[in-house]
Amino acid sequence: MDRKLAVTGLLFVLPSLAGVCIFVLLPFADVALRSFQSAVSRDWVGFENYRAIFETPAFRLAAKNTLGFTLACIPLLVAVSLLIGVFLQRQKAYGGILKSIFLMPMAIPVASVVLLWRCLFHENGLLNMLLSPAGVQPADYMNSGYAFWILVVSYLWKNLGYDIVLFMAGISGIPQTIYEAARVDGAGEWTCFWHITLPNLKPVLYTVTVLSLLNSFKVFRESYLVAGDYPHESMYLLQHLFNNWFREMDFDKLAAAAVLLVLVVFCLVSLLKRAWEYEE
């Protein structure tokens, strides 16, 4: 009977697994192989492609920016959404509506807001209009170092609701009795937050961080639609580089970079997982 059930289970999974193998796993194995070969002759070249990537200035710039972007936006997003989540959880009357509003950007197609972006950050645009009475010198935001921060803000805008929902779900899972007991013992709001809310949210914090990290790869959409293949160098991300390599058919570099990216994502996810499980 057990055997029969195992076969049935496999049969349910099989069609999907076959598709994953054909469309993802097998071709990726081919890519991994190509990362050690020359793109033209497909001769074995060892680690030559990997060495070539690291010597490309564009790669160093893109890697630096992507790392900087991740380090800037993830802590910011996690902190802000945690803060808002904690407050919304207590807002009985408006909490639900506000949560919906914060979640809404998730549904707004990137292409629809490109227009707003162009108007907002143009040299003669809305932002300069708003700031000029304050005596701020107008700037061409998309073509300056500000471009990086525009990307950060747009990432926050898009993902705030997602993380708030996660935190609110986590907070609602903390038993109210713990808070009541603490309040009886005279604990204030801050003490409750530091010693009850935060420790209890640790597992949620882990998943929020990982998911935010994954979603951070998608900012490419905004930056590509607004600024094209070669944006201001402060927002030239790895995604742009991959895209440009693809267009120029630099398949050997692309293959090696894809393998590296897999390793990095895999390490990050398992490292974070290890860290939190250790804490628990």
Next chain:
Amino acid sequence: MKRRIILSLLMILAAAVCYPIFFLLAGSLMGDGELTEHLGAVLAGGEGLMTWSVLPLAPTLRHYVELLLDSPEFFQMFWNSIQMTVGILAGQLIFGVPAAWGFARYRFPFKKILFTLYIVLMMMPFQVTMLSSYLVLSGMDLMDTLWAVILPAVFSTFPVFIMYRFFCSVPHALIEAARVDGAGELAIFLHIGLPMGSPGIISAMVLGYLEYWNLIEQPMTFLKNKELWPLSLYLPNISMDRAGVSFAASVVTLIPALLVFLCGQDYLEQGIVAAALKE
């Protein structure tokens, strides 16, 4: 008092967060003259600063009429977007739902490894699979067809993971009882699994819809023929001198996504939470 201040701060922030929608709506209802006056500074060669008003002075539906009656290419793109989205979601239903059920309710060799593999794949950004998808798609001669966008997305492992979470919560006793009564495994899946897991299926579909209505990277990489492009790629290419049409097109693109969001918000939230929290 402190609470009031926090609440008003949150409301201001919320207003800023949803402002883009109102901006687009207002722009789409303005006449050409009004738009030129406001946007003159941003359009090519303009001088001075751009201006804006929250509400159009003389609201008009002209741009919608122009878009819907005189822009056949817009319909083409809209239709492409629908074909892609529906194709992907239908494929995910056909392949993903049984897979999620299999992972959730059966024990078989290598299950743990396979499922971990699914989770790892779900985490990978598009750039990782860009080249491998291209190789397999051009090998199958599917490049420059809608299938090039649809097929790899059908086998995305993310919906499997979401639905898995919901299928796991179907009570074991229920399934055992059905087995004792002599129900076949397929009947159990169809008559117990599907109805009880439907919130999970809807969650995965809502999340998927919002994702695939918004596809940029995949069509950009796999479709050279612009006639196959979805709305999400076409919109930014409407030139600024047709600003009114551009505004109207943005709003029309936004509407289906917003409708799905408003109708499916509960499922959306459940789906987000299912991906993250351990039960």
